[in-house]
Amino acid sequence: MKNIAVIGTGYVGLVTGTCFAETGNNVICVDIDKEKVERLKNGEVPIYEPHLDVLFERNIKQKRLQFTTDLASAIKDAEIIFLALPTPPGEDGSADLSYVLGVAKDLGKLITEYKVIIDKSTVPVGTADKVTAAIKAETDVPFAVVSNPEFLREGYAVDDFMNPDRVIIGTEDEKAKIVMKELYQPFIRDGHPLIFMDEKSAELTKYAANAFLATKITFMNEVANFCEIVGADVDKVREGMGSDTRIGHRFLYPGIGFGGSCFPKDVSALMKSGLDNNFDFSIIDAVLNVNKKQRIKLLDKILDYFGDIKGKKFALWGLSFKPDTDDIREAPALYLIDELINRGAEVVAFDPEGMDNVKKLLGDKISYVENQYDALDGADALLIATEWSVFKNPDFNLIKSKLNSPVIFDGRNIFNLSDIQEKGVYYSSIGRQTILPKV
Numbered sequence: 001m002k003n004i005a006v007i008g009t010g011y012v013g014l015v016t017g018t019c020f021a022e023t024g025n026n027v028i029c030v031d032i033d034k035e036k037v038e039r040l041k042n043g044e045v046p047i048y049e050p051h052l053d054v055l056f057e058r059n060i061k062q063k064r065l066q067f068t069t070d071l072a073s074a075i076k077d078a079e080i081i082f083l084a085l086p087t088p089p090g091e092d093g094s095a096d097l098s099y100v101l102g103v104a105k106d107l108g109k110l111i112t113e114y115k116v117i118i119d120k121s122t123v124p125v126g127t128a129d130k131v132t133a134a135i136k137a138e139t140d141v142p143f144a145v146v147s148n149p150e151f152l153r154e155g156y157a158v159d160d161f162m163n164p165d166r167v168i169i170g171t172e173d174e175k176a177k178i179v180m181k182e183l184y185q186p187f188i189r190d191g192h193p194l195i196f197m198d199e200k201s202a203e204l205t206k207y208a209a210n211a212f213l214a215t216k217i218t219f220m221n222e223v224a225n226f227c228e229i230v231g232a233d234v235d236k237v238r239e240g241m242g243s244d245t246r247i248g249h250r251f252l253y254p255g256i257g258f259g260g261s262c263f264p265k266d267v268s269a270l271m272k273s274g275l276d277n278n279f280d281f282s283i284i285d286a287v288l289n290v291n292k293k294q295r296i297k298l299l300d301k302i303l304d305y306f307g308d309i310k311g312k313k314f315a316l317w318g319l320s321f322k323p324d325t326d327d328i329r330e331a332p333a334l335y336l337i338d339e340l341i342n343r344g345a346e347v348v349a350f351d352p353e354g355m356d357n358v359k360k361l362l363g364d365k366i367s368y369v370e371n372q373y374d375a376l377d378g379a380d381a382l383l384i385a386t387e388w389s390v391f392k393n394p395d396f397n398l399i400k401s402k403l404n405s406p407v408i409f410d411g412r413n414i415f416n417l418s419d420i421q422e423k424g425v426y427y428s429s430i431g432r433q434t435i436l437p438k439v
């Protein structure tokens, strides 16, 4: 059992804190957002993350999980302090380190005995040195700084955290290595190692992994775009490529680009780290440019079909950047909405979890409905931006009866081409033949 403080109780901090409590530790989570802490104290999970609630409730009940806004009291008895703070993109694409370094400075003022301070935020190579310097400027008390990047995916966060492919520990402090090994022991299985390395390599591993995955998706998006031009079927190409075990089937799904709170910001930040070191990360530059165009890929198809879209009404299914999350950060749907409303079109949207967040951002620029079929009333086409399960087996007769004409633009390829042929709709997707309604 260890006493742990987690500073920053967002997607990563709350999952980290809850999962460490689940493995028998005493955890206190800190946040500056008073309203969020109040909700947490009242037993409410403030984000939508499948399977988190069960662990959250159990560990609160057993008093292993607590919440506070008071940093000083939280870290007093904690041997281990996690930083799970935001590292949002600055205007030049660099990661904004003000949250991390601000808390490092506060910790320097507060610590009175040896602490292991662990950076779980995604931070550019060299940040552990900056954190160390910020703390050292305030205190002579010994401490270790560890880089322990997090690889969880939203929507699968609990499973990813409890059963990680690997855990990366970047530190050269021998005492900290022992603490980290004990802490992560419950999560380690055969073939899923705890990998020790220096801080810089750990920091770069995180960016390299995200940039590689973003590149894999982007490569497939370009292949899909080319498929459309030459009349190939990206589903077949994907299956054929993915069956090569060196390539693998995962992260080969083409669509309207990658979004979310991580890939866009982390790929930009790696690009900026390169520039800061006079290194031209040209492959990453290409990934960012292709993704920028890909996220509005449906617009080209819509304009090809309708010409002018002024006054047209579009039903939009899916707002979150991917299914099983309410997170709308950098969601491709938002870029599409922007393009549509700038051209005078009307958008009526439905998303199972993301609508409240979009309402806060866009207000009445678009309309919202509580049932996916209500979005279709009098709409000129249905657009699909997120592959939520509830969209995958819809009532096509109802869709056709509500739309002005049976037209679907699918940015996530959720229907089989062979199945959709029987449905009597115009169906345009990514990297595949356009299906025309049978006459």
Ligand SMILES: NC(=O)c1ccc[n+]([C@@H]2O[C@H](COP(=O)([O-])OP(=O)(O)OC[C@H]3O[C@@H](n4cnc5c(N)ncnc54)[C@H](O)[C@@H]3O)[C@@H](O)[C@H]2O)c1
Binding pocket: 007, 008, 009, 010, 011, 012, 013, 030, 031, 032, 033, 036, 084, 085, 086, 087, 099, 102, 103, 120, 121, 122, 123, 150, 151, 152, 153, 154, 261, 262
């Ligand atoms: N979201 C993911 O899927 C994911 C996965 C892996 C890594 N990461 C990285 O983890 C970090 C955190 O991401 P997130 O998605 O959890 O962010 P988030 O915005 O959901 O949460 C950050 C939290 O920190 C709080 N905070 C800000 N300043 C604070 C301070 N001074 N003291 C205490 N709390 C403070 C905020 O109020 C917020 O609740 C980022 O670097 C991100 O890149 C995120």
Ligand SMILES: O=c1ccn([C@@H]2O[C@H](COP(=O)(O)OP(=O)(O)O[C@H]3O[C@H](CO)[C@@H](O)[C@H](O)[C@H]3O)[C@@H](O)[C@H]2O)c(=O)[nH]1
Binding pocket: 122, 150, 151, 152, 153, 154, 155, 210, 213, 217, 250, 251, 252, 253, 254, 255, 256, 257, 258, 259, 260, 261, 262, 263, 266, 321, 322
């Ligand atoms: O084949 C695919 C796979 C994903 N995506 C898109 O890629 C984006 C990111 O998806 P995913 O990786 O599942 O979501 P995140 O929760 O953003 O997780 C990524 O970002 C996290 C934050 O750094 C990391 O911890 C995870 O390992 C990494 O997968 C989403 O817009 C998806 O729609 C595709 O277009 N095609």
